[in-house]
Each structure stands twice: as C-alpha cells, then as structure tokens.
Amino acid sequence: MKKAYGKAGVAQVKGFTGWLKVNAAAYQSATHGARYVNNYANKQADRHYKKFEKAGILPLGSVLAKDSFVVQPNGKVSMGPLFIMEKMNKGFNKSSGDWRYSMILPTGKVAGMTKGKGMSMKFCAECHAGVAPDQDHILLVPDEYRAKF
Numbered sequence: 001m002k003k004a005y006g007k008a009g010v011a012q013v014k015g016f017t018g019w020l021k022v023n024a025a026a027y028q029s030a031t032h033g034a035r036y037v038n039n040y041a042n043k044q045a046d047r048h049y050k051k052f053e054k055a056g057i058l059p060l061g062s063v064l065a066k067d068s069f070v071v072q073p074n075g076k077v078s079m080g081p082l083f084i085m086e087k088m089n090k091g092f093n094k095s096s097g098d099w100r101y102s103m104i105l106p107t108g109k110v111a112g113m114t115k116g117k118g119m120s121m122k123f124c125a126e127c128h129a130g131v132a133p134d135q136d137h138i139l140l141v142p143d144e145y146r147a148k149f
C-alpha cells in the first residue's frame with residue numbers, strides 16, 4: 001500500500017504509516033466511498049489532533065493522512081485512495097481554512113489538489129468546512145474507533 005502511494009512522490013506523506021495512528025481499528029467511512037480507513041497525523045499535527053474536539057487550530061505544516069481499502073464480497077482486499085489534508089500558510093485558501101486537500105490514487109497518480117492541477121478537491125473542502133469555525137475543518141474519527149491517549 002505504502003509503495004503504490006509512494007509512486008506519487010508526494011513528500012508530505014512520506015512514511016505516513018509510521019506517524020501517530022489515531023484510530024484503534026480500521027473503520028468504514030461513509031463519506032469516503034464507504035471504504036475502510038485509518039487516520040494518521042504527522043509530527044506537527046499529532047499532539048493537537050489526538051485531543052480530538054479540543055485540537056484547536058492546527059499549526060502550519062500539519063499533515064493528516066487517511067489510507068483506505070475495500071473488502072470485496074469474495075474476501076479480497078483492494079486498495080483505495082490516500083486522502084490528505086495539509087495545513088498551508090495563512091492566506092493560502094481562506095474557504096478551506098488554509099488546508100490543502102489532495103488524493104493519491106492506488107495507481108500512484110495524484111487525482112488533484114486544492115489550487116493545483118487535476119480535480120479541484122472542492123467537494124472535500126466544502127464538506128469539511130461544515131464544522132468550521134468550532135473545529136479547524138477536521139471531522140475526527142468516530143468516538144467508538146478512537147485510540148486512547
């Protein structure tokens with residue numbers, strides 16, 4: 001899984017499986033294609049994100065990554081996209097709270113990026129903006145799947 005995503009050459013998510021994993025077990029995410037997902041937070045983000053609702057505004061350089069997989073009716077597991085949020089400089093994009101959304105396909109291709117080439121990722125930002133300003137556009141792992149810190 002790591003290898004296929006790695007082909008995209010997105011440095012921000014290099015080694016993400018070694019970051020703090022904030023869910024105790026993979027869970028099915030209706031909003032990300034009903035795929036099973038895991039959520040990871042990088043060094044800049046982890047001590048904030050693990051406070052969940054009390055995370056506050058995440059600092060510049062925070063990266064949250066969500067890998068995904070699908071279990072087929074025959075039991076075979078196939079990989080889904082890697083969903084990424086990256087906190088950019090203030091003023092990068094006000095409507096997304098300066099988060100840059102992107103998605104890496106299992107083929108290693110970047111499907112798109114906020115303000116980048118390909119898909120605009122506007123639908124990501126719009127749904128995530130639903131919790132602003134109470135939360136910094138982060139929608140958090142459902143209670144029952146959270147890791148305990």
Ligand code: HEC
Nearest residue numbers: 029031064066083084085101102103123124127138139140
């Ligand atoms: C219809 C609403 C919706 C859309 C569209 C959506 N998300 Fe999410 N996202 C959520 C919800 C709800 C959660 C938390 C629960 C979960 O994982 O299902 C979440 C969690 C995340 C997380 C973990 C960080 C956090 O918010 O706690 C990342 C990273 C993420 N989404 C990236 C994306 C990207 C990239 C896209 C677009 C390709 C996207 N999302 C589209 C609703 C959405």
